[in-house]
Amino acid sequence: MSTVTGVRGEERDEYTKAESRWIRRRSLRLLGSLLHPLRAQLWLTMAVVVVSTAAQVAGPAIIAYGIDQGLPALMQQDWLPVGLAGLAYLLTGTAGAFLIAWYIRMAARISQAVLIDLRTRVFLHTQKLSLEFHESYTSGRIISRQTSDLDAIRELMDEGINQLVRGVLYMLFTAIALVWLDWFSGLVLLVTLLPLAALTRWFQVRSQKLFRRSRVASAKLIVQFVETMTGIRAVQAFRSERRNERVFGDLVDDYRDVNARALGLFAVYNPALNFMGYVAVAGVLLIGGFRVADGALEVGVLLAAVLYTKRFFDPMEELAMFYNSYQSAASALEKISGVLEEQPSVPDPTEPVDLWTADGRVRFESVEFAYTPDRVVLPRFDLDVPAGQTVALVGSTGAGKSTLAKLISRFYDPSDGVVELDGVDLRRMHPKDLRRAIVMVTQEAYLFSGSVADNIALGKPEATFDEIVAAAKAVGAHEFIEGLPNGYDTDVNKRGGRVSAGQRQLISFARAFLADPAVLILDEATSSLDIPSERLVQEGLQTLLADRTAVIIAHRLSTVAIADRVLVMEHGRIVEDGSPADLIGGTGRFAALHAAWRDSLV
Known part of the structure; x- marks a missing residue:
């Protein structure tokens, strides 16, 4: 029986550090058990997304080659370098688009397989749990596990994971390409990443609490709605509509306030991301311009460095939105794993005794x-x-x-x-x-x-x-x-x-x-x-x-x-x-x- 999550009691929106670590481990075990049967598909999907991302990232380096090598050769009536650069750019773009489409289809299949497995587990497990559980765990909370919580995980699996995997790989490959092309520009980018890491940590700590509270507030809304509709005869018989209106209104206000505070975090985080991206691009362009003037850097490499720096920050906003989905889904997975962790208080016997016909004593x-x-x-x-x-x-x-x-x-x-x-x-x-x-x-x-x-x-x-x-x-x-x-x-x-x-x-x-x-x-x-x-x-x-x-x-x-x-x-x-x-x-x-x-x- 789970004692940390308070499944039998009132759900909480804050836990101690030890409880949080235990809950995360429990959620990760559940996620691992869901993904284990799909590991072959996962490895293939990862390989496809790695190759597709590498193909996408190659573009600015090819442009740099075309400018620095192709243009001088073209002035000498040698069009081959420019032609090769254009063909390579076209091929990498086509390969990247085809592989991304393949990746999205495979990721969707994995997502649906995980969701079907999880939905079935919740249904079968709650059906097996003893009467004691169902008498203490309200039907509204069970419905919340099967609806809003699973929907949050579905949104993460359908869209958030794509954003995360492609975004992180894109940033990683972009940084590698930038350092390989011009290590000094890579150093400028690294300097801007230090305040970015501090900002992201600030956002992570505060949003984690808010999104957990958001899931609890959402569950309370569903519980109140389900119980009111289920007991509508008693509600109308005792004229408690006004009271229910006040209770439901308070729950709606609480849910709105929590989400407003979460959106307030994004209102700070997203503009800060964009500003840091502009600072990084400006720094690479300014320092690179002086180096071009001194003959220490070629124009094509500078252009590629600016493009890479700008592209590095492009997925940041998507990753921030992913973090929104991730926090909701992580909180939902915590709730679901808590239910699945419950053990029947009336367990089936390990060595059952058959009684084919009973007399009834x-x-x-x-x-x-x-x-x-x-x-x-x-x-x-x-x-x-x-x-x-x-x-x-x-x-x-x-x-x-x-x-x-x-x-x-x-x-x-x-x-x-x-x-x-x-x-x-x-x-x-x-x-x-x-x-x-x-x-x-x-x-x-x-x-x-x-x-x-x-x-x-x-x-x-x-x-x-x-x-x-x-x-x-x-x-x-x-x-x-x-x-x-x-x-x-x-x-x-x-x-x-x-x-x-x-x-x-x-x-x-x-x-x-x-x-x-x-x-x-x-x-x-x-x-x-x-x-x-x-x-x-x-x-x-x-x-x-x-x-x-x-x-x-x-x-x-x-x-x-x-x-x-x-x-x-x-x-x-x-x-x-x-x-x-x-x-x-x-x-x-x-x-x-x-x-x-x-x-x-x-």
């Missing part, structure tokens, strides 16, 4: 569970649920009912003790066998975009249409499905928007029953149903739960009537255990709850 042995060391939710307890028994968990909100159910589903592992299915520790069971044997239906009743039949078939992808219909009939969903515009082929739209909350719950029941698990957990699963629908579902439950273990969590005590056994929980402890009839006839907590419920019906 669930046993808790000396189990204790705590989200944090100082927050024990379930104190140490034992529990044995025989195969085929229907158990109802009853208790006030926060009593630990859902936590107990999540331990059975292995959404969490116990802090201590063992949870077993048919004598096999859930931590050792093969994940496929576990998911096949235990199914949990929650009150959320999430439906995916697609048809009703597709959503039911999620419980058994290979199911036939007849099996899907049979599952729907078993839970009382068939009648309303047939009444939909296209029956089982009706598109439920995003989040099941075309069906009511109760109908979504019935579809989720059909999905679970089609999976035919040995253990079925219903966590407040009837909370969205009206009384007639609940009775209809209970009739289906009595039939379908006859040969399987079931754990039902419900506040509605009418649902408890089909249970063989009732467990009353308070503060994480099981305070009562018995059949519904025995507990109702007693004087305990459940009897009081049942009496209050019965009075409420009068």
